[in-house]
Amino acid sequence: MPSAIALRGLTKRIGQKAIVDNLTLDVPSGEVFGLLGPNGAGKTTTIRMMVGLVRMSAGTVEIAGHDIVRDYGQAIRQVGAIVENPEMYKYLSGYQNLQQFARMTPGIETRRIDEVVEFVGLSERIHDKVRQYSLGMRQRLGLAQALLHRPSVLILDEPTNGLDPAGIRELRDHLRRLAREEGVAVVVSSHLLGEMELMCDRVAVIQQGRLVSVERIDKMIAAGTxxxxxxxxxxxxxxxxxxxxxxxxxxxxxxxxxxxxxxxxxxxxxxxxxxxxxxxxxxxxxxxxxxxxxxxxxxxxxxxxxxxx
Structure with missing residues (x-):
């Protein structure tokens, strides 16, 4: 069985500068995988290439065995993602936004919308206009949208933005449950190292676009250099x-x-x-x-x- 996500020699250059440099790693199903690196290390660029929003200079990205360039339609069907900030129609309610997304994806029933709304804890506010939502509520709605089509891969760039401590803990529990119980491969980028320590099974450390290390969290914090x-x-x-x-x-x-x-x-x-x-x-x-x-x-x-x- 192929990895849920496989990066091979992934590279992005702008002029002579390598933003991401020869990145190779695998993420299996059922794992919460973290991307760590200083600001400007190339984490968001890597995520954008993984979902086809930025053209890669070299290398490949495969999602569930499908190449993101040669077989984009099949690859992206497997993915739910929030890149930087979730974008919604602010004049519509949260529920109407999810209905609109469901119309673009065959096979999503009304009961699935209700399931994801309850899962992310938005039941009481889902019929309010999105313009009335806090940043944390928009993050929850974005997660609901990303999960609506039952993806096998979930990619989240800074998903804890705007969440209070209780919301961060709920998100952490949600992601671990998705990985453990439903076998979803979850990739998370965050600057909150304490949360990444509690959330992730493994992390990749990236610096100046290059992969420094990929380690299990427990071994990483136990061992010295x-x-x-x-x-x-x-x-x-x-x-x-x-x-x-x-x-x-x-x-x-x-x-x-x-x-x-x-x-x-x-x-x-x-x-x-x-x-x-x-x-x-x-x-x-x-x-x-x-x-x-x-x-x-x-x-x-x-x-x-x-x-x-």
Whole structure:
């Protein structure tokens, strides 16, 4: 089965400047995938090329196996998207906007409109004119429109704009539910790193148009730039614990006695070995904890602190 989204050598040049430079990555179905990068890194340009709004200079984009250039109609049928800001007819109600979109897409029934309205939490205001909507409400309506035709791929550029904290949390829950329960591949670009940490399964870090890294969120915030993690072991027998581990854990770079226990720097896959050795040495252990960073910490490490995402 092909990836839900496959980018191969995706490039956009303006004159001699590469806005997006040879970007290659895959997004499978059922995953929330984040695009991170400083302002001007090429995130929005990448999204615009993915949905056919900007012509690429080189490379390919495939959506569910369909090339976005050679087979645009089949490819874009799989996609729901909000790029930058959702555009609506402001003199119509939210419901009338959805009806208008449904008329352009065969097979959308009235009950589907009601489903997406309830899903995004707009039931009480859906018959108000869009000009009366706040930015957050327009974002919700845009999401409803993007979901109306049951896409297999959902692409959202800054979807949390204008949402209050409760709305951001609801959106996060909605997107994770779409991925987990309906197998939708969700691509999100946002500058709110804390939300991306809670929302995404994996993230791609882009800087100056180039792909720096693609990593799972949990591994990204656990490991440092050297690929090692810091593990704290709470024990009253610090000296004995240190002696039990010295020279016996492959890849261990550091071990130190700290307040309340010991701290070890080692590959993530070596953690079970630490636990086993301490148990075999009859050393009482109260806790084994990986000292994680935040996504913001790792992002700034990887980009050299170059602006915001």
């Amino acid at each position: 050297d690929g090692l993690v810091s593990v704290f072991v709470e024990t009253k027998c610090q000296e004995e614990a240190k002696a039990a581990l010295l020279g016996r854990v492959e890849g261990m770079a550091e071990i130190a006695i700290v307040d309340g226990g010991i701290e070890v720097k080692l590959p993530h896959e070596a953690i079970p070995r630490v636990h086993k050795l301490l148990v075999q040495s009859d050393i009482p252990i109260f806790e084994v904890r990986v000292a994680t960073q935040t996504l913001e910490d790792r992002f700034l490490e990887m980009t050299g602190g170059a602006g915001k995402a």
